[in-house]
Each structure stands twice: as structure tokens, then as C-alpha cells.
Amino acid sequence: MYNISFFKKILVLSSIILLYSCDKDYNSIGGDLIGDNHFDLSTYTSNVLAYNQKIGPIQSDNLAINPLGIYKNPNFGETTANFNTQLTLASVISTTTVSTRPFVTSVVLTIPYYYNASKTVTNTDGSHVYTLDSIYGADKAPMKLSIHESGYYMRDTDPTGGFQLAQKYYTNQNTDFENAKVSSRLNDAADLAQNDSFFFDPAEHVVKTTDSITKVETVTRTPPGMQLNLNKGYFKTKIIDGAIAGKLASNDVFKEYFRGLYFKMEKSGSSEGNLAMLNFKAGKITINYNEDLSTTATGGAVTVTRVKKSIVLNMTGNSVSLLNNSFGASGIAYNALPNTGNTTAGDGKLYLKGGEGSLAIIDLFDKKDLKGYDVNGKLTGPNGVSDELDDLRYPADGKKWLVNEANLVFHIDASTMANNYEPRRIYLYDFTNHRPVVDYYNDASTSVDAKKSKTVFDGNINTDATSKRGLTYKIRITNQIRNLIKNVDSTNVKLGLVVTEDISTVASYKVRTPNAFITQAPKASVMNPLGTILFGNNIPFGDPNYDKRLKLEIFYTKPN
Structure with missing residues (x-):
């Protein structure tokens, strides 16, 4: 009898905990829906404001x-990356490690x-x-490469900041270097392929050696890579004699003595060249x-x-990406854009460009603020919050929304x-605030390649099945919207949109000349050399692309 009563109590307690958990987590159900089939969910579409912002020279x-x-780039002009x-x-x-009779055989x-x-082919002979x-541009396009x-001297610390x-x-310091x-x-x-006609060669490197006895x-065989022979006499004097x-x-002494290498790219003949991303x-x-080590003369013979020795210099010190942009015919439209777009009505097209490029700034919800609500949901005057957001927080029927998913879909x-x-x-x-949104933090999805993680948060390109060309990018901000509606003290912050080279890198880098609109931008955008053009919000009714304008989509349910 005692055991039956005990198990009844446990059952009741478990049921209460389960019901409480279901109620507590109900708002999260469907938050990570992957497909576009939203069953019987209600849909709410909100207009957003989106405009361009040029970044300029950046760290x-x-x-x-x-x-x-x-x-x-056909739309953004030409970039030379040094x-x-x-x-x-x-x-x-140490000074005693190298003798006074060295002979340099190669500097590579x-x-x-x-x-x-996944595309590597292995031939029957092992090659x-x-x-x-x-790599971007024409295949095997020659360029003039000069290494100096x-x-x-690249300091570790800034003396103006008290070290x-x-x-x-910064990207625009090429002249300094x-x-x-x-x-x-x-x-x-x-070999001109190592300088005046250099190109990024996909061929593997093959070295053959023969045993002197057998x-x-x-x-x-090693995978492809840059492999250049450098001037032996120069390195004999600079490094061996050094x-x-x-x-x-010590490395401190060495970095002051030999201050590094400068890689300079120029056009070669009529070739437009190409650009590769490298892990220097x-x-x-x-x-x-x-x-x-010694010379011995015996009976007229000299022994x-x-x-054989080697010295290895790694490229692991301070470094900088140096970008020169020229716009010409291919970048006229982009170059003509104002530094800051239409902050009142938004822009019809959003230009995202990596490197020393541009981003988009996005404001959610209509900005009209003619009314407000107090803590009891009663109407008051303007409260510094969008009326649209106020109405979502305090629906007229009193039934709070249960947000299942919220997306921004960007049409290319x-x-x-x-x-x-x-x-x-x-x-x-x-x-x-120069940080990820809550949906980024809440997404625990992973990938073997860290750059491809955060698949629920998304932002990956969606392509046409036949042409393989891009159609849209979709980003889920479900929790961002939930928090804004559920928590009246949540701030409706501005959102930034950039191209990214690595979704796992979220730090920001400083703009060299900050202004009232921008002071920094994501580091991973600086790493990406590409650009894209998306449809913004300011597309007039009747325009063929009107339905591709940027909107916020919210899928929700209401309690009965």
C-alpha cells in the first residue's frame, strides 16, 4: 500500500513537471523548422527598412x-590584393651554430x-x-609577382595607446609598404612562371630521388602550392651571415633585423589576372x-x-592584407553609390562587398510611433517603440502570439x-552592438568544416537546380523576434548584413575613418573578396521585382 501511494505521488509530480516544461518551451516549438511547409501556421509579413553603407578602408x-x-568583378570594379x-x-x-664556410644550395x-x-583524380601511375x-578569375591567368x-617594421602594440x-x-596602407x-x-x-608570368598552378609537385647505394x-608527390626559388646570394648574406x-x-632581434616580405601583384600583358585565397x-x-666542417690533405688528396643543413623561416608573424580598388566601367554603379544609402525610405538594391567594401543596415518593423502601452496594456502616448511592434506585444484580442519561425529572405x-x-x-x-544575434548563439548545429556550421541560422546561398546560379539567401531570426515580442524591455537593434568568409569568425575590425553611421565591420567580411547584389525594400508597386523586395516573415500560432 505504501509503495502504491508512493508511485502515485511520483506519477503526479512527473506529470506536473512535464506539463510545466511543455508550457515553458511551447514558444520554442518549431523554432528550428528547416523546410518551407508551415502547415496551418498563420503568416505575418512586416516591411523592413534596408539601406547601403560603404565601409571604406578597414583593419x-x-x-x-x-x-x-x-x-x-563585373559589378564592383577591380581589386589588386597585395x-x-x-x-x-x-x-x-646562435652565432656558433653556423660555420664560416657555408654554401647555400637553394632558397625555396x-x-x-x-x-x-572531392574533385581530385588519382591516376594509375599514382599521380x-x-x-x-x-580562386576567382580566368584559369591559369598570368600576373607579375614581385617579392621583396x-x-x-610591424609593431605588436600601438604606442599611442600606451602599448x-x-x-x-589597414587595407589602404599599400603605399606605406x-x-x-x-x-x-x-x-x-x-623561369618566368615564378615572376613575370606567375600563375596559380594546379599541378602537383613531384620530387624524384635516387638512393646512392641501391x-x-x-x-x-605533394598537393599544389606556390613554390618559388628565391635569390640564394641575398639570403646567404642576409640570413647565413646574419x-x-x-x-x-631570438625572434625579437630577428624581426627587427629582417622585417619580412612584401608580395606585390601587377598585370602581365593583356591578362586580367585572377585572385586566390591563401593561408599565408x-x-x-x-x-x-x-x-x-673540415678539409684534410693526405698524400695529395683532399678530403x-x-x-647538409637548413634554416626555416615561418610566415607566422604580423601580417596585413593590402587592397587597391579601381572601379572603371565595371564598377561605375557601385562607385556612384553614396557612402550611406536612403535611411528614410530604404534602398531598392543592397550591395554587399567584402574587403574594403560595403554592407547593408536593416531596421525591423515600421518606425511610426504615435502610441504606446503601459505595463497593463493600456494605451498611452509615443513611447520610443514602433507602433507595429507595440501591437504585436499587445494584440487587440489579448491573445499573445506563439512565434514558430521568423525569417529574412534576400532575393539575389x-x-x-x-x-x-x-x-x-x-x-x-x-x-x-557589434555582436551576433541570439539565433546565432542558440544554433548548435555543427559541420566537419567549421565554416559551414550554424546551418539552422543559415545564410547559405540557395541556387537554381539547373543553372546552379544563386536565387536567395535565407536567415532565421526566430528567437530575435520572439524576444522582441515577448519582452517589452528588449531593444529593437539595427541589424547588419555582410558577405562572410567564415561563419565561425564573429569578431569585428575597426574602420580606419569612422563616422556617425559606421565604426567597425565583421572581420570575416574583410577576408572575403566577393560581392553580391540583393533586392532591398524600396521597390515600387508594379515593378517586375516588387515581389522580391525584402520582408520579414513571421509564422505563428495563437492559443485558443
């Missing part, structure tokens, strides 16, 4: 991925390229055919040299004791973007 130091090359990086010693070298700079592993990824020793702040470097270079071109090999040949002089005894941090310079101006490379993803964030 671009120490990015995880950097562009290098020349890219002519690069500067410090070098660091893989291991410090290597930087890996990104390639699409591979690779397809490069993250940099004379610009408490990291030193910032160009004027500070201290060497002639270091990649001066006779005569067995070994073939080593080591003897004690300049390689994975790059290095390998200086191979022989040392004659030399020789050893497909005809204008027809000949463009399209960004694979866009990113929506809290523009007012």
Missing part, C-alpha cells in the same frame, strides 16, 4: 586567410593552395589531378645549405667533411549577378 591585419592577385608579412624563426640560431618559398578534395578552390624584403592595444594595420621595401625582386629565377628511385653576426639569436600562415621559406538580383562569382554565405549580426 586587415593577421587574417586567417588573405587574398593575393587581381580580380575584375600582402605583407613578418617572418619568424622555426628555431633560433612554399605556400599551399586550397583545392577541392594526381587537382582542382583549385577559392620589407623595410616596414596596451595591439597595433592595427611599397615605399618601405628594401630589396630588389627576390623571386628572380629565369639506385632505387623514390617519387614524392646568423654569424647574432641576428638570429602555413607558408615558409627553407634555406638549404652545405657546411664544409672534405661536409654536412540574378540578372545583374549573372557573370559573377557569388558569395556562398552572408552573415546577419547585431549592428548596434
Whole structure:
């Protein structure tokens, strides 16, 4: 009898907890719906205000991925992407480590390229055919590449901030680094593919070695990457002799002595060139040299004791992406845009461009504020809150909405973007506070590639099944809208929209010349060289694209 009573109590208690949990979580049901079939949910469409905002020169130091090359965008003009990086010693070298009789055999700079592993073909002889990824422009387009020793010292800290702040470097500082270079071109090999006619080569690198005793040949194959022979005499003097002089005894001393490399891209002949995204941090310079440790003469014969050595310089110091933009015929419309768009009525088209580019600012809900409500839901005067949002918070029938899903759907101006490379993803964030929106934080979806996580929050391009061209981007802001409606003290912040190279990178970088509208922008946008054109809200009725105007869609239910 006691056990039966006990289990009855447990059953009742469990039921109460279950009912409470269901009630508590009811607002979240359907919040992560993936499809567009919303069954019997009611739909509410709200107009939004969206306008363009140019970013201008922006902080671009120490990015995880950097562009290098020349890219002519059909809608945004031409960008030339140069690069500067410090070098660091893989291991410090004392003055006694290097003898006074070294002979440099080779100096090789290597930087890996990104390639699409799913498209790699393995031939019967063991060789591979690779397809490069993250490269934009004509295939194998030649360019003039010049690599110089940099004379610009990249400080770690900003002395104007009392050395408490990291030193910032910006996209428009190319002239500073160009004027500070201290060497002639270091990649001066006779092979023009390493300088005057350089191109991003998808071929694998093959090295054959033969054992001196067994005569067995070994073939080593590595994926494609930049592999350049640098001037041996220059590095003999600068690095080997520098080591003897004690300049390689610590990285601090070395970075002051050898201030890094400056990569400069120029057009080659009539070629428009192309642009690749590179992980320079994975790059290095390998200086191979022989040392004659001793020379012994015996009976007229000379015996030399020789050893092979190497010094590795990594590209892991401070770096900066340097961008030169020219607009010409292909960028006339973009260049003619005002720095800040129509903040009153919104813009008909939204121009998102990475690098030293532009973003869109979005205001949710109508801005009319003629009335308000007190804590009891009774009408008062203007309260600084959109009347539309007030009405959603205090519906006339008294039945609070249960928001199941809320989306912003951005339609791509497909005809204008027809000949463009399209960004694979866009990113929506809290523009007012320079941080992600709550839906970003609440999305725990993951991917093997961190850049492809947050699939519920979305922002990935949706393409036509046949043409593979972009149609829309959709971003879910369900929790953002829930909070605004449910919590009267929630602030309806401005939202920012940018192209992104990496959805997992949410930090912001400083605009070099801030103004009343913009002071910073997402770092991942600086990393992306592409742009897209989306339809905004200001499209007049009767226009063929009227139905593609930007709107907020809310799917909801009401309690009976």
C-alpha cells in the first residue's frame, strides 16, 4: 500500500513537471523548422527598412586567410590584393651554430593552395589531378609577382595607446609598404612562371630521388602550392651571415633585423589576372645549405667533411592584407553609390562587398510611433517603440502570439549577378552592438568544416537546380523576434548584413575613418573578396521585382 501511494505521488509530480516544461518551451516549438511547409501556421509579413553603407578602408591585419592577385568583378570594379608579412624563426640560431664556410644550395618559398578534395583524380601511375578552390578569375591567368624584403617594421602594440592595444594595420596602407621595401625582386629565377608570368598552378609537385647505394628511385608527390626559388646570394648574406653576426639569436632581434616580405601583384600583358585565397600562415621559406666542417690533405688528396643543413623561416608573424580598388566601367554603379544609402525610405538594391567594401543596415518593423502601452496594456502616448511592434506585444484580442519561425529572405538580383562569382554565405549580426544575434548563439548545429556550421541560422546561398546560379539567401531570426515580442524591455537593434568568409569568425575590425553611421565591420567580411547584389525594400508597386523586395516573415500560432 505504501509503495502504491508512493508511485502515485511520483506519477503526479512527473506529470506536473512535464506539463510545466511543455508550457515553458511551447514558444520554442518549431523554432528550428528547416523546410518551407508551415502547415496551418498563420503568416505575418512586416516591411523592413534596408539601406547601403560603404565601409571604406578597414583593419586587415593577421587574417586567417588573405587574398593575393587581381580580380575584375563585373559589378564592383577591380581589386589588386597585395600582402605583407613578418617572418619568424622555426628555431633560433646562435652565432656558433653556423660555420664560416657555408654554401647555400637553394632558397625555396612554399605556400599551399586550397583545392577541392572531392574533385581530385588519382591516376594509375599514382599521380594526381587537382582542382583549385577559392580562386576567382580566368584559369591559369598570368600576373607579375614581385617579392621583396620589407623595410616596414610591424609593431605588436600601438604606442599611442600606451602599448596596451595591439597595433592595427589597414587595407589602404599599400603605399606605406611599397615605399618601405628594401630589396630588389627576390623571386628572380629565369623561369618566368615564378615572376613575370606567375600563375596559380594546379599541378602537383613531384620530387624524384635516387638512393646512392641501391639506385632505387623514390617519387614524392605533394598537393599544389606556390613554390618559388628565391635569390640564394641575398639570403646567404642576409640570413647565413646574419646568423654569424647574432641576428638570429631570438625572434625579437630577428624581426627587427629582417622585417619580412612584401608580395606585390601587377598585370602581365593583356591578362586580367585572377585572385586566390591563401593561408599565408602555413607558408615558409627553407634555406638549404652545405657546411664544409673540415678539409684534410693526405698524400695529395683532399678530403672534405661536409654536412647538409637548413634554416626555416615561418610566415607566422604580423601580417596585413593590402587592397587597391579601381572601379572603371565595371564598377561605375557601385562607385556612384553614396557612402550611406536612403535611411528614410530604404534602398531598392543592397550591395554587399567584402574587403574594403560595403554592407547593408536593416531596421525591423515600421518606425511610426504615435502610441504606446503601459505595463497593463493600456494605451498611452509615443513611447520610443514602433507602433507595429507595440501591437504585436499587445494584440487587440489579448491573445499573445506563439512565434514558430521568423525569417529574412534576400532575393539575389540574378540578372545583374549573372557573370559573377557569388558569395556562398552572408552573415546577419547585431549592428548596434557589434555582436551576433541570439539565433546565432542558440544554433548548435555543427559541420566537419567549421565554416559551414550554424546551418539552422543559415545564410547559405540557395541556387537554381539547373543553372546552379544563386536565387536567395535565407536567415532565421526566430528567437530575435520572439524576444522582441515577448519582452517589452528588449531593444529593437539595427541589424547588419555582410558577405562572410567564415561563419565561425564573429569578431569585428575597426574602420580606419569612422563616422556617425559606421565604426567597425565583421572581420570575416574583410577576408572575403566577393560581392553580391540583393533586392532591398524600396521597390515600387508594379515593378517586375516588387515581389522580391525584402520582408520579414513571421509564422505563428495563437492559443485558443
